[in-house]
Amino acid sequence: MKLKTSRRGALKLASLAMAGVLLSGCGLSSGSAVPLAVEPGSIKPVPELEGVTITVGSKNFTEQLVLGYIGQFALSAAGANVRDLSSIVGSSTARRALQSGQIDTLYDYTGTSWISYNGNNDPIPDARAQFEAVKKQDLERNGIAWTAIDYQVDNTYAFAVNQDAAKRLGVEKLSDIPRIVAEHPEDATFCVDTEFANRNDGMPGVEKEYGFTADKSKMKILTEGSIYQATANGTCTFGEVFTTDGRIKALDLKVLTDDKLFFPRYNIGITTRDELLKRYPQITSVFEPVSKALTNDELVKMNAQVDVDGRDPADVARDWMAEKGFVKIPGR
Template sequence: MKRGTQLSRRGALKLFSAAAAGAALTGCGLSSGSSVPLRVGPGSIKPVPELEGVPFTVGSKDFTEQIVLAYIAEFAMSAAGAEVRDLSNITGSASARNALVSKQIDLLWEYTGSSWISYNGKTDPIPDARAQYDAVRKLDIEANGVTWFALSLKADNTYAFALNQENAARLGVEKLSDLKRVAQQNPQELSFCVESEFASRNDGLPGVAEAYGFQVDQSKVETLSTGPIYSATATGKACNLGEVFTTDGRIQSLDLKVLEDDKQFFPRYNLAMTTRVEMLERYPQLESVFAPISAKLDNQQLLDLNAGVDVDGRDPADVARAWMVEHGFVTAPDAA
């Protein structure tokens, strides 16, 4: 199911069995990958002797953010001297994860909440981002032979509610706790546009309402697909509050106001690199290649990267390389 910038990651909140993941992977017809689409030279990322000529296949899930991040990883590894293959845009989170485990890809940017909830079946997320990362890393190493590194504590692609600027100012809301006051004073203003699953899940609208102490009038809940939610929230006609994902480029292009999740209800989806345990043991230099990149990645950077593709219509590889060049990680020897 296509979800614009996010496409299928949120569908990964459902548990996938290993059999289903394997079947999905076979259906994708994954091959050995293609070459990196654009040339780069060394910048702050210099050739690493231990990585020179070593083959690495970089994979990604099938939504904009993941594809751009895959190219960022590919350019980083190319500058470090590795022989890089591109296997981005794998259909479905479970298929991408299974590709990593089954050695069809070697590097995959991942989200802590996806692994904790979807791949490992945990029902209670850990609110603290660092603690969630430490827990999922330990679990994945022990249970799945997958390890994590280069965590970005500032890049968290989780759920949120947003309004257009006019409605946010009129209702005087900055954080989700403010919705209790709106519900008490102007209950007719508490209208929502959400996905159908989110409307009924405990980690969706009902859970938010319980955690923040307000009642939801079901007659004021519109269920839409992701794209229409953004446009409906921007116009403010079908609803005042829309379910969004915090790094979606449409937040920026539509000038939406995202409410702070001040009670940290939603799971953390912090970004980090994943690989198999034996790969990181063999090539510990991977950490020094990716740590500076993760240090630069935050929600605003991801918003800009995603908007470059989904709003401006640029090619993901061009967006990724331009960002790498801008921050000095690589050079572009063939750029005009």
């Protein structure tokens, strides 16, 4: 299935590419205007946020784009002067942008903070314990505050195979991979993206935890979006996926069970600098009802609308916010 890009989407991609250049250089623009207008719904204007400029960032994959726009529309409805700085390339780059004040809010994942930002090696399987540990460590070490945590969303990593490989090789869980590496080396092929290939909570950690070493000559480094199709058509046997990605269902992929519970919990929450949240604690009340409405199923549907149906992430996010009553769409 091929992603269709709208004209506005093409223009957006061009501006995002420029944002990536600026991030990698000596400075960063203040972002662009929010791409679509909204009016207050159940999210009412907040006097303390009226006219306050808040730059909302996101990373450069579908779910992050959708979440970033959800954040923008929520704050716009609350009366803030919102700036859009979407599609920052790489988690570490996005975190640095937040710490430096280049962006002010970012939907992020507890597992990413625990492993990648704070350098812990062992995930905490319990979601609440993971969040409390992340919240404490990020505040003390980095001055980053977490708020409006959502335990209903856990977009953790996984490996998927197509149905033919699942039946032919008899793979159900990650602990089956060492057998494939040893007995069927020709099938021990992996498609992963650059970050996953190098992260502690990615390929190196999986190899260590499950006791195998992948042949690097049989590992393909692809863009995140192309991995799903490559796995479906058999270019690789094992493809790195996100569990809330709508393409898993659309392409009839089988997700392997993480039977040793290696991957951390990746619950989402709003991250911001502690000093900003202390100045504007109302940010929490704006986002809390949104977090209560977001679930894995809701994100799977929204992600599929972008990656399978070819809709613009901003349109998908605004329609969802309007459907839930958080905002109103002008003229409707």
